[in-house]
Amino acid sequence: MSADITEALNRVFATDSEIYHGRGFMHRIGFGERPALLNIDLANAWTRSGSPFVCDEMDVIIPSVQRLLAASRAKNLPIVYTTTAFAEVDGPHTDMGIWHHKIPALAELKLGSDTVAIDERVAPEPGEQVIVKKRASAFHGTYLSSFLTAHNVDTLIVTGVTMAGCTRHTVEDAVAEGFRPIVVREAVGDRVPGVVDWNLFDIDAKFGDVEPLEAVLEYLENVKAFDESPAGTAQRR
Amino acid sequence: MSADITEALNRVFATDSEIYHGRGFMHRIGFGERPALLNIDLANAWTRSGSPFVCDEMDVIIPSVQRLLAASRAKNLPIVYTTTAFAEVDGPHTDMGIWHHKIPALAELKLGSDTVAIDERVAPEPGEQVIVKKRASAFHGTYLSSFLTAHNVDTLIVTGVTMAGCTRHTVEDAVAEGFRPIVVREAVGDRVPGVVDWNLFDIDAKFGDVEPLEAVLEYLENVKAFDESPAGTAQRR
Amino acid sequence: MSADITEALNRVFATDSEIYHGRGFMHRIGFGERPALLNIDLANAWTRSGSPFVCDEMDVIIPSVQRLLAASRAKNLPIVYTTTAFAEVDGPHTDMGIWHHKIPALAELKLGSDTVAIDERVAPEPGEQVIVKKRASAFHGTYLSSFLTAHNVDTLIVTGVTMAGCTRHTVEDAVAEGFRPIVVREAVGDRVPGVVDWNLFDIDAKFGDVEPLEAVLEYLENVKAFDESPAGTAQRR
Amino acid sequence: MSADITEALNRVFATDSEIYHGRGFMHRIGFGERPALLNIDLANAWTRSGSPFVCDEMDVIIPSVQRLLAASRAKNLPIVYTTTAFAEVDGPHTDMGIWHHKIPALAELKLGSDTVAIDERVAPEPGEQVIVKKRASAFHGTYLSSFLTAHNVDTLIVTGVTMAGCTRHTVEDAVAEGFRPIVVREAVGDRVPGVVDWNLFDIDAKFGDVEPLEAVLEYLENVKAFDESPAGTAQRR
Numbered sequence: 001m002s003a004d005i006t007e008a009l010n011r012v013f014a015t016d017s018e019i020y021h022g023r024g025f026m027h028r029i030g031f032g033e034r035p036a037l038l039n040i041d042l043a044n045a046w047t048r049s050g051s052p053f054v055c056d057e058m059d060v061i062i063p064s065v066q067r068l069l070a071a072s073r074a075k076n077l078p079i080v081y082t083t084t085a086f087a088e089v090d091g092p093h094t095d096m097g098i099w100h101h102k103i104p105a106l107a108e109l110k111l112g113s114d115t116v117a118i119d120e121r122v123a124p125e126p127g128e129q130v131i132v133k134k135r136a137s138a139f140h141g142t143y144l145s146s147f148l149t150a151h152n153v154d155t156l157i158v159t160g161v162t163m164a165g166c167t168r169h170t171v172e173d174a175v176a177e178g179f180r181p182i183v184v185r186e187a188v189g190d191r192v193p194g195v196v197d198w199n200l201f202d203i204d205a206k207f208g209d210v211e212p213l214e215a216v217l218e219y220l221e222n223v224k225a226f227d228e229s230p231a232g233t234a235q236r237r
Numbered sequence: 238m239s240a241d242i243t244e245a246l247n248r249v250f251a252t253d254s255e256i257y258h259g260r261g262f263m264h265r266i267g268f269g270e271r272p273a274l275l276n277i278d279l280a281n282a283w284t285r286s287g288s289p290f291v292c293d294e295m296d297v298i299i300p301s302v303q304r305l306l307a308a309s310r311a312k313n314l315p316i317v318y319t320t321t322a323f324a325e326v327d328g329p330h331t332d333m334g335i336w337h338h339k340i341p342a343l344a345e346l347k348l349g350s351d352t353v354a355i356d357e358r359v360a361p362e363p364g365e366q367v368i369v370k371k372r373a374s375a376f377h378g379t380y381l382s383s384f385l386t387a388h389n390v391d392t393l394i395v396t397g398v399t400m401a402g403c404t405r406h407t408v409e410d411a412v413a414e415g416f417r418p419i420v421v422r423e424a425v426g427d428r429v430p431g432v433v434d435w436n437l438f439d440i441d442a443k444f445g446d447v448e449p450l451e452a453v454l455e456y457l458e459n460v461k462a463f464d465e466s467p468a469g470t471a472q473r474r
Numbered sequence: 475m476s477a478d479i480t481e482a483l484n485r486v487f488a489t490d491s492e493i494y495h496g497r498g499f500m501h502r503i504g505f506g507e508r509p510a511l512l513n514i515d516l517a518n519a520w521t522r523s524g525s526p527f528v529c530d531e532m533d534v535i536i537p538s539v540q541r542l543l544a545a546s547r548a549k550n551l552p553i554v555y556t557t558t559a560f561a562e563v564d565g566p567h568t569d570m571g572i573w574h575h576k577i578p579a580l581a582e583l584k585l586g587s588d589t590v591a592i593d594e595r596v597a598p599e600p601g602e603q604v605i606v607k608k609r610a611s612a613f614h615g616t617y618l619s620s621f622l623t624a625h626n627v628d629t630l631i632v633t634g635v636t637m638a639g640c641t642r643h644t645v646e647d648a649v650a651e652g653f654r655p656i657v658v659r660e661a662v663g664d665r666v667p668g669v670v671d672w673n674l675f676d677i678d679a680k681f682g683d684v685e686p687l688e689a690v691l692e693y694l695e696n697v698k699a700f701d702e703s704p705a706g707t708a709q710r711r
Numbered sequence: 712m713s714a715d716i717t718e719a720l721n722r723v724f725a726t727d728s729e730i731y732h733g734r735g736f737m738h739r740i741g742f743g744e745r746p747a748l749l750n751i752d753l754a755n756a757w758t759r760s761g762s763p764f765v766c767d768e769m770d771v772i773i774p775s776v777q778r779l780l781a782a783s784r785a786k787n788l789p790i791v792y793t794t795t796a797f798a799e800v801d802g803p804h805t806d807m808g809i810w811h812h813k814i815p816a817l818a819e820l821k822l823g824s825d826t827v828a829i830d831e832r833v834a835p836e837p838g839e840q841v842i843v844k845k846r847a848s849a850f851h852g853t854y855l856s857s858f859l860t861a862h863n864v865d866t867l868i869v870t871g872v873t874m875a876g877c878t879r880h881t882v883e884d885a886v887a888e889g890f891r892p893i894v895v896r897e898a899v900g901d902r903v904p905g906v907v908d909w910n911l912f913d914i915d916a917k918f919g920d921v922e923p924l925e926a927v928l929e930y931l932e933n934v935k936a937f938d939e940s941p942a943g944t945a946q947r948r
Contacts, residue, residue, distance in 0.1 A: 008719030016903035023763035023902075024816030029809060052734035078330045092464060093315045093364050095380065097387040097889050098740060102917060105735030127330050134380045135887035136917070141380030143332065143371045149623050150334040150652030164913045169887075172880045176846035178624030178808050191734075192727035198909045202875045206813060206847070227329060245482030253666035260526035260665075261579030266572060289497035334652050335503060339680060342498030372650040373680070386860050387889030401676045406646045413609040413643075415571050415861030428497075429490035435672045439638045443576060443610070552804050566938065567789045567838050569854065571861040601804050608854045615854030617806065617845045624808040701803060 009194060013201050026205045031219050032154035032180050034226065036078040037068055039122065040138055040160030040167050043083040045109060047119040047161075052105045055161045055189040064187040064213050065122045065159050071220040078151055078226065079128040082138045084166070085109050085116040095134055136166045139173035148179060151226075155180040157216060158208070159187035164195040171208045181208030184216050246431060250438050263442045268456050269391035269417050271463065273315040274305055276359065277375055277397030277404050280320040282346060284356040284398075289342045292398045292426040301424040301450050302359045302396050308457040315388055315463065316365040319375045321403070322346050322353040332371055373403045376410040385416060388463075392417040394453060395445070396424035401432040408445045418445030421453050483668060487675050500679045505693050506628035506654050508700065510552040511542055513596065514612055514634030514641050517557040519583060521593040521635075526579045529635045529663045538661040538687050539596045539633050545694040552625055552700065553602040556612045558640070559583050559590040569608055611643035619651050629654040631690060632682070633661035638669040645682045655682030658690050720905060724912050737916045742930050743865035743891050745937065747789040748779055750833065751849055751871030751878050754794040756820060758830040758872075763816045766872045766900040775898040775924050776833045776870050782931040789862055789937065790839040793849045795877070796820050796827040806845055847877045850884040859890060862937075866891040868927060869919070870898035875906040882919045892919030895927050 020026040042065060045053040055061075072079055088094045089107040100106045109116050111132065124130055131142050138144050148156070156179045160167055167188050174181040183203055190196045204210040257263040279302060282290040292298075309316055325331045326344040337343045346353050348369065361367055368379050375381050385393070393416045397404055404425050411418040420440060427433045441447040494500040516539060519527040529535075546553055562568045563581040574580045583590050585606065598604055605616050612618050622630070630653045634641055641662050648655040657677060664670045678684040731737040753776060756764040766772075783790055799805045800818040811817045820827050822843065835841055842853050849855050859867070867890045871878055878899050885892040894914060901907045915921040 005719055005723055008716055009723075012716055012720075012905045016905065019903045025763075025814050027813055027815055029812045052736075076329065087366060088364055091364050092313065093366070093388070095366060095384055097380075097383055097887070098891060099886055101740045101891075102738055102886070102919070103736050104738055127325055127328050129324060129330070129332060135383070136883060137887060140884070140887045141378075141383055143334075143378030145619075145623075146334055146372070146378055146650060146652045147332055148652075149619075151330070152626065152628060154626060165917050169880075169883045172847060172883070173851070175810055175813065176620060176808070176848060176851045176880075178620045178622075180809060180812075192730045194723045194727065194909075195913065199913070202906065202910070206876050208813070242482055242486055245479055246486075249479055249483075249668045253668065256666045262526075262577050264576055264578055266575045289499075334650070335654060336649055338503045338654075339501055339649065339682070340499050341501055373646060374650060377647070377650045382856075382860075383887060383889045385889075386856075389863065389865060391863060402680050406643075406650075409610060409643045409646070410614070412573055412576070413571070413611060413614045413857060415857045415859075417572060417575075429493045431486045431490065431672075432676065435668075436676070439669065439673070443639050445576070550803065561840060562838055565838050566787065567840070567862070569840055569858055571854075571857055601799055601802050603798060603804070603806055609857070615852075615857055617808075617852030620808055620846070620852055621806055625804070 005194065009197055016201070020205050029175070029180050029209050031182060033224065034151070034153050035155035035157055035220070035223060036080060036148060036151070036153045037072040037157045038138060038159070038170070039065060039079070039081045040158065040170055041082055041084055041162070042122050042160050043116050043118050045115045051108065051115060053191075055191045057189045060186055061159070061189050062119070062121050064184065067213065067217060068157065068159060068184065068187060068220070069122060071217050072157070073125070075220060075223055076226045078148070078153060079124070080144065080147070081118050081124050081128065081130045082133050083116045083118060083130065084134070085111040085132050086134065087111045097134065099135065137169040137173045138166065139170060139177065145177050153179065155182060158183045161188065162190040163188050163199045164190055168199045168203060171203050175207050182216060183208055183210045184213055185210055186213040242431065246434055253438070257442050266412070266417050266446050268419060270461065271388070271390050272392035272394055272457070272460060273317060273385060273388070273390045274309040274394045275375060275396070275407070276302060276316070276318045277395065277407055278319055278321055278399070279359050279397050280353050280355050282352045288345065288352060292428045294426045297423055298396070298426050299356070299358050301421065304450065304454060305394065305396060305421065305424060305457070306359060308454050309394070310362070312457060312460055313463045315385070315390060316361070317381065317384070318355050318361050318365065318367045319370050320353045320355060320367065321371070322348040322369050323371065324348045334371065336372065374406040374410045375403070376407060376414065382414050390416065392419060395420045398425065399427040400425050400436045401427055405436050405440060408440050412444050419453060420445055420447045421450055422447055423450040479668065483671055490675070494679050503649070503654050503683050505656060507698065508625070508627050509629035509631055509694070509697060510554060510622060510625070510627045511546040511631045512612060512633070512644070513539060513553070513555045514632065514644055515556055515558055515636070516596050516634050517590050517592050519589045525589060526582065527665075529665045531663045534660055535633070535663050536593070536595050538658060541687065541691060542631065542633060542658065542661060542694070543596060545691050546631070547599070549694060549697055550700045552622070552627060553598070554618065554621070555592050555598050555602065555604045556607050557590045557592060557604065558608070559585040559606050560608065561585045571608065573609065610640045611647045612640065613644060613647040613651065622653060627653065629656060632657045635663045637662050637664040637673045642673050642677060645677050649681050656690060657682055657684045658687055659684055660687040716905065720908055727912070731916050740886070740891050740920050742893060744935065745862070745864050746866035746868055746931070746934060747791060747859060747862070747864045748783040748868045749849060749870070749881070750776060750790070750792045751869065751881055752793055752795055752873070753833050753871050754827050754829050756826045762819065762826060764902075766902045768900045772870070772898055772900050773830070773832050775895065778924065778928060779868065779870060779895065779898060779931070780833060782928050783868070784836070786931060786934055787937045789859070789864060790835070791855065791858070792829050792835050792839065792841045793844050793877075794827045794829060794841065795845070796822040796843050797845065798822045808845065810846065848880040848884045849877065850881060850888065856888050864890065866893060869894045872900045874899050874901040874910045879910050879914060882914050886918050893927060894919055894921045895924055896921055897924040
């Protein structure tokens with residue numbers, strides 16, 4: 001992104017932030033006590049060149065996610081990955097809904113292909129969930145919400161792509177469902193200039209907290225290790 | 238089920254039906270114009286002996302579903318199967334939610350195992366969806382609803398098991414979502430005496446229509462063949 | 475319900491329970507640590523004579539709910555009521571969905587009428603939610619799930635009517651969402667013989683725990699008083 | 712918005728559009744055959760001065776919505792309004808979820824107050840739905856989706872505010888659910904510079920079509936008048 005564009009965006013954000021602060025927006029939603037880590041669409045289609053979906057800044061995003069994975073695994077936190085993939089990419093019975101009318105490129109995301117597999121550099125380990133979703137939000141048409149609820153999770157550390165699509169919609173749904181969304185600044189990306197900045201600005205104003213990687217790592221270092229749902233110990237018989 | 242039990246249930250149903258009819262319940266919800274076929278949990282765990290989940294009457298259910306599949310394929314209808322399967326059946330991060338506290342046997346339904354594969358006698362063909370669900374209802378935490386909506390489906394022909402569990406919850410959700418649920422009498426089952434009859438009675442009173450196989454086949458024979466969503470033809474550019 | 479019917483049902487339940495226990499069903503889901511009380515459709519249409527929706531046993535149900543309300547208020551628990559009501563009960567734009575094709579009597583449940591107001595004998599107090607729902611389940615098309623999640627609730631004490639309709643569907647949805655459903659035996663009802671017993675049997679086998687009033691009151695007496703979400707205290711700034 | 716900012720944004724959009732078009736994004740989702748009109752949060756808090764929620768451009772938005780209302784009423788289309796309002800704006804049992812941690816100003820949106828009533832200039836008529844929502848999206852925790860499905864709606868004409876909040880989240884959910892979202896350019900707004908343009912850009916790239924008022928009015932003029940769900944005529948008995 002050219003310097004003058006960046007400068008222009010920053011001027012808009014400064015103006016807008018002042019208005020938001022004056023009106024009772026843009027406060028901190030805060031970290032909770034039982035976090036989970038959610039990595040959105042860090043599959044080859046989005047992380048490696050050669051696909052229409054590939055995103056920028058993977059040299060920053062991948063190492064950031066690696067550090068978050070290590071920190072989360074050290075505390076035995078629930079870790080969830082998503083990928084977007086379709087069983088039927090042509091024919092009259094597609095599971096792409098009507099979304100492919102807007103984005104015909106979705107037809108490249110064939111279920112079971114290497115394209116939609118999670119990038120090996122951030123590969124899931126046994127015990128971690130990989131959710132195949134059909135829409136932008138990790139919550140829409142998936143068991144993510146009930147998985148988190150059953151485990152008494154209250155906070156969702158969010159990484160992945162794309163910021164203007166899947167990551168943003170997921171964050172909006174997360175706060176709607178009652179989970180505190182924390183977006184890790186260095187661990188999210190997109191593929192066209194300006195959209196990461198703008199969408200992070202909107203999210204921080206209205207839906208979740210955008211936090212630097214170091215702050216999130218510090219939080220994870222201090223959070224209580226995850227154990228079985230506390231409710232699980234309260235059974236009467 | 239012993240004859241005297243059957244007789245007792247039938248007496249209850251006769252009494253109850255009279256009350257329901259007198260009060261404005263138990264009418265016909267009716268067939269619509271764009272049906273889909275939904276086969277619930279006709280996977281080996283439920284259809285073949287040797288599993289705690291196996292159901293009765295498979296010698297009636299399987300042939301009935303075969304006839305419904307043939308009739309639906311002849312009209313190119315959307316066909317959806319479900320199975321219930323879990324990625325993590327032990328450890329602290331299970332995707333069984335809290336349901337396994339009630340039904341510990343769920344731990345046998347390991348994702349990817351032959352146990353949870355659709356029974357070959359009613360095997361899906363290319364272009365048909367197999368949805369892996371984590372809960373009783375085929376709608377809960379899945380893309381079923383948005384799949385049906387995107388295809389302008391208005392009617393759901395329902396088969397499968399179990400009547401007191403997954404099939405009933407699915408029918409309740411179907412009518413709630415705005416789809417007309419039609420339960421095919423000969424194509425649904427369960428594993429303990431009385432529950433099929435009772436749950437069909439409740440459904441026919443409040444949630445969907447219970448219809449004999451022949452009536453549903455006749456409907457399918459007369460329904461318009463499925464094509465691309467009619468809306469798809471209305472695009473302006 | 476005549477004695478011989480009751481006897482017949484009890485024989486079925488004994489047979490079926492044996493099968494369920496042998497197969498790994500019908501265990502206890504257990505009480506959790508942060509309960510809420512949910513009172514389903516205890517509005518005049520269901521609790522007072524003169525409506526097609528009126529249910530039996532109100533002389534037992536109402537006092538039971540009164541005791542649960544007192545116990546829950548003593549611990550400052552979240553209390554939620556539902557009623558079922560429609561803004562448009564005729565014309566082409568009804569909010570009854572397609573449900574009125576099955577139950578035309580739904581047209582009597584006019585939003586804002588005294589018919590759908592909560593019965594004064596169990597009236598909500600300030601700070602308690604009254605959710606207007608359009609379908610059987612208290613979760614379907616309502617903010618109940620996100621309300622409970624935001625408050626870190628893990629257990630749902632369920633009362634109300636009807637057992638074969640709204641109460642059952644709600645319990646099925648509750649366990650699907652990841653909340654432990656506890657149905658209070660003396661606080662639920664319906665309007666035709668046999669359905670309360672049968673649906674409680676199905677629920678206790680597969681979806682939630684059916685518990686006597688005294689056991690639930692004892693649990694409530696010992697549960698920790700409800701305070702602000704514990705996560706609320708963990709904010710960093 | 713100052714001219715140089717506008718110019719900077721337009722340069723970004725031109726660059727980004729080129730990338731999107733080259734990669735198979737930003738196509739037309741298209742109009743369907745059974746539209747409904749959805750007016751988001753055109754209540755006094757957002758349309759009239761004196762509230763922290765008030766938005767700009769109401770002198771353009773209100774007349775645009777008036778014309779859309781007239782065109783939709785002429786065809787008897789389903790018309791839905793939303794407002795955002797809370798029963799409990801303080802105390803431990805709020806229905807604001809955790810959203811008020813981010814936006815404390817939400818506490819001003821008291822259920823039943825004049826603040827959250829629909830602006831009289833675009834007042835609902837009998838037969839039109841007013842949905843009270845608790846979150847940004849008109850779909851989240853409401854019966855909107857099942858209302859539209861039951862009426863076989865396939866297209867959602869969207870107006871209202873705010874573009875970076877409720878309107879955007881609603882559009883994302885609409886396409887996820889399987890409805891074609893059409894955002895009317897002159898009928899949407901927000902309260903800080905740049906956000907309307909940016910969010911419309913993102914939506915048109917990925918989620919729905921942004922169309923000028925005149926194009927939508929022309930579509931409505933030519934669309935078939937709404938009647939009872941076509942399925943309603945197909946009942947067998």
